[in-house]
Amino acid sequence: MAKTLFEKVWNRHVVDKVEGGLEILYIDRHLIHEVTSPQAFSGIRNRGIDIFRKEKIVATADHNVPTQNQHLPIKDALSRIQVDALKNNCKDFDIELYGLGHPYQGIVHVIGPELGITKPGMTIVCGDSHTSTHGAFGAIAFGIGTSQVEQVMATQCLLIERPKTMRINIDGEIGEGIFAKDIILYIISKLGTAGGTGHFVEYSGTAIWSLSMEARMTICNMSIEMGARGGMIAPDETTFRYIKGRKFAPKGADFDRAKDYWLTLYSDDEAIFDTEHYFRAEDIEPMITYGTNPGMGIKITDQVPEAEQVKNPEGLKKSLAYMGLNPGESLLGKKINHVFIGSCTNSRIEDLRIVADFVKGKKKASHVQAMIVPGSRQVQEQAKKEGIDKILADAGFELRQSGCSACLGMNEDKIPKGEYCVSTSNRNFEGRQGPGARTMLVSPLTAATIAIEGHVVDPRAYLLEEAGV
Amino acid sequence: MEKFKVLNSSVVPISVEDIDTDQIIPARFLKATSREGFGENLFRDWRFDSDGKEKAGFVLNDDSYSGKILVAGRNFGCGSSREHAAWALYDYGFRAVVSSYFADIFKGNALNNGLLPVQVSEDFLAEIFKAAEKETSIQIKIDLESQKISIPKNGISEEFEINSFKKTCLLNGYDDIDFLLSNKKKIEKFEQQHLEF
Ligand code: SF4
Secondary structure (H helix, E strand, O other): OOOHHHHHHHHHOOOEEOHHEEEEEEOOOOEEOOOHHHHHHHHHHHHHHOOOOOOHHHEEEOOOOOHHHOOOOOOHHHHHHHHHHHHHHHHOOOOOOEEOOOOOOOOHHHHHHHOOOOOOOOEEEEOOOHHHHHHHOOEEEOOOOHHHHHHHHHHHHHEEOOOEEEEEEOOOOOOOOOOOOHHHHHHHHHHOOOOOEEEEEEEEEEEHOOOOOHHHHHHHHHHHHOOOOEEOOOOOHHHHHHOOOOOOOOOOOHHHHHHHHHOOOOOOOOOOOOEEEEEEEOOOOOOEEEEOOOOOEEOOOOOOOOOOHHHOHHHHHHHHHOOOOOOOOOOOOOOOOOOEEEEOOOOOOHHHHHHHHHOOOOOOOOOEEEHHHHHHHHHHHHHHOOOOOHHHHHOEEEOOOOOOOOHHOOOOOOOOOOOOOEEEEOOOOOOOOOOOOEEEEEEEEHHHHHHHEEEOOOOOHHHHHHHOO | OOOOOOOEEEEEEEOOOEEEEEOOOOOOHHOOOOOOOOHHHHHHHHHHHHOEOOOOOHHHOOOOOOOOOEEEOOOEOOOOOOOHHHHHHHHOOOEEEEOOOOOHHHHHHHHOOOEEEEEEOOOHHHHHHHHHHOOOOOEEEEEEEOOOEEEEEOOEEEEOOOOHHHHHHHHOOOOOHHOOOOOOOOHHHHHOOOOOO
């Protein structure tokens, strides 16, 4: 019978089917970090059991870590306790930890792929909703709660209901100045924050296949923002090229054998999805969010909607009050004080290159604080090697050390109350970047352009100007 | 895990859609390494201003509403996977959340912690909001065995869905890990034929 990519991978991992439609699903890789693991470790201790397959777990410290002076002890006592707890737990249970100071440390969804840990056909989980990022490689990857972290620690399995399948097709050519972030913000603005609930999404179509691995990760990363369990893209030559030669990638004949298997991972022509959506790449333009969930996005040249134009006028009113915006208003020209470039959505080397290419020889607007936080130590080092650090410094951007940073404001990188922050992260929820902070989600190029101009602008206008048009 | 059979309680209504887990418990309060104590910061930024003073007008600060059932708008618990959201609701004293739609991860997290997510129709949800507005101490009954939620005073009720395995777990206070651990032999056997590329 014809199968979807999702079904091919899922079926290979089913240990058993249980009453009520639940299945025991085997997990190939378990990524853990300091915030959602401590209670799972205590659970294991309380049960008096050991971790079942330690070699399948990789740990890093990312959510809580400072992005300056990482060699010094963490100042915030609670953060320090959590990071230390991870260190001690990993030591006690003999788990590989890429902790603070380690050359492989970084945001968990950045380091998995860059180390070649993430591979097609795998099942990957982490106590973090953006685990969907790894689906860009044709893996089934999704976020789990701490009780499930404990389940996987105890048995390398999850007891779980099989999600429904959805395919999102995007055909056509993506325009100049438009990036993966714009594509996914566009999709979420169309489908809404619950549009994918209960589903596992496959992204498909010529526009998707033309993307780099970094861009594919950006798309899969934000699947959760439309409520989907995860997102995935069938692996192809772009995928194999990315994996080859990475630290934990298979080598030599092993790689070829793996590739033979990976090549079978695609949705069969006759495969049936529970839901399908179609979009045209030509309809997508640079996007920006105006509200307090990622579904509240518009083309950067459009106006904030009026109450009559939305399904939930109460929600719109509440969001706009929080954001200090009015219905029908254009965001173009809006003064912005903070620009954050980072997070597991857009902190890979490709994102830094896009920013550096654009800001080279320019200066940020004087009232803007522009912070750029690489996703990992390796990205940080690579940026140095390419001279990106100098370009950014000359433009007045602050290049920090790796971590989640102002994506969720658990460390000291917070946006002050009431101020606007144009951000390449994935969530514009109330208070996400600090109590009262007002977040607008955009692509790295849009963020860089706004940092230079000091207010919201369409990056394409700038590109045209540069080209002398 | 605590058993869940029948719950009779007044409700705390929050008629807001898309309540994300960052609102339920903001990230800066996730630094504890145990499961207890998160209730203190439940809905922190809706409940308190930046000086820690209670915000008038938010329902948790309104003495006329209390109870073990939270009633909320569509798509409750979206966003971050943090199980701390379920812990905070439980720690505060809630034992059930009623909404017309739940985000997947939240639903799973709630079930794993003895907090029952009850998904009802939009109409029934509107009925509860209306009833609670009219009478702040209106009683709601949730019977897990018969999968029924009712407003006894108005004589209306509705059935809700729950996975049968999860239902058995809740009724008996078991958790998934106990079950998975009892399947270890099968898992080991599976591993012998499972190739990882
Ligand atoms: S960067 Fe943000 S979204 Fe990504 S893992 Fe860290 S906190 Fe979560």
